[in-house]
Amino acid sequence: MKPSQALITAASVLALATLAGCAGSNGAASSTPSAAELDAMAQQMVQQSFHDKGIVKVSQALATDATLKACNQADVSGTPLDAATMRALEAENFKTIQWPADGKYLGDWKSGEKIAQSGRGRTWTDKADAANGGNCYNCHQITKEEISYGTIGPSLYHYAQAKGVSDPSSPQAQEMVRYTWGKIWNSKAYNACSNMPRAGHKGILTQKQVADIVALLLDPKSPVNR
């Protein structure tokens, strides 16, 4: 919709509230719509509120998959997902992980550091062909040298040590190397409602960029592990 319609249609969403209230379950003076009615109204509100801008299209940006839908509902209700649902959603996400075609999990840690520093890409003020950053430092401590880091995610300083990896090319390290790749590619494969973006799955980062970040985290020469 056009922005000019927004103010006018604001009335229709909230007027719906009155109708829904009248149709309340017990027919008495109930003025609270049911959770399902509120969900439907919220969906209508979203449709009426947003418009395409720059490279961000409403149809793509607000198309929720089963994982997001379940996690959103859990947050709104305050009841976390049960273990079986979590596992099923994680399995679905795991299937989407693309493993490196050449079997090379570790790229260049120096390039990985640059990707981790960059928070650019995919906003309505970004260009479609601009290189996307990984946004890593926004939420994680990574190297000791960069003190401007966020705390939404856990610290990744000394990541290899914490994961017991001394030589990423050794056979015993392969499980953790694969996990690190998979976590960056699709974080929801390991924690269905993780706050972390699904960098590979959503096409934010390329295979090469993912390999470079894996190297930043696991290469013994990376400042992360020094």
Added chain:
Amino acid sequence: MAVGWTCAATLAHAQKTTTQAIDEYREMLQDGNPAELYEMKGEELWKKARGPKNASLQQCDLGLGAGVTKGVFVQLPRYFADTNQVQDLESRLVTCMSTLQGIDPKEVVNGQWGKGERANVTALATWVAAQSKGMKFNLPQSHPQERVAYELGKRAFFQRGGSHDFACATCHGEDDKRIRLQDLPKLTGNPGDGVGFAAWPAYRVSNGQMWTMQHRLNDCYRQQRFPEPGYASPITVALGVYMGVNAKGAASAVPAIKR
């Protein structure tokens, strides 16, 4: 961004020193908040006869009766019978400009930040909000539409989306979190006096602009990789109700100053 601050920090206890340096920087900014200029412009716009109807806004009802400005900000957004809508300060000002002065709402809704009638609403909102400085937030929830708006705002707050799966809650759902060095208020409850909902409109030093809550939400959604919400669109008002009700008891610091 942090270069200027971190240079002053010694390597030992760098983290603590950086945080202290930022606190000092913020304190320094409090002297001579340029928001005062917007307040003055807003007061002038409130009293001046303007628009096709050549009228002032002095008969505008912001929730506590025609012409009352003190105390209205800490009770907005709220339900208005004449429009049959829950409205925030900015959408209500647009209504008054339309009904009293004959100014087309499209001039604001389709306008640009810092320009024309939208800039006028920013100045008006800054002045009106400043009349409630120090007062505690206490949004009404007695009307059914106000309670529905809260529930819709809650759903908006937890809605993951965009290429990065970010929701408002991703950054503002827990205590004591940061993006880089920026502290993030937890907005599912009262984050404290003058923080979060109780801090906007605020003057932003980094870009030299006065930002209203509509502007703040617009840029949050941009960084969230969401599409753009319309100015005063239902989702922005519902989010205001959700955050405002949650902030009950928080004292308003508006107009605040931000980095």
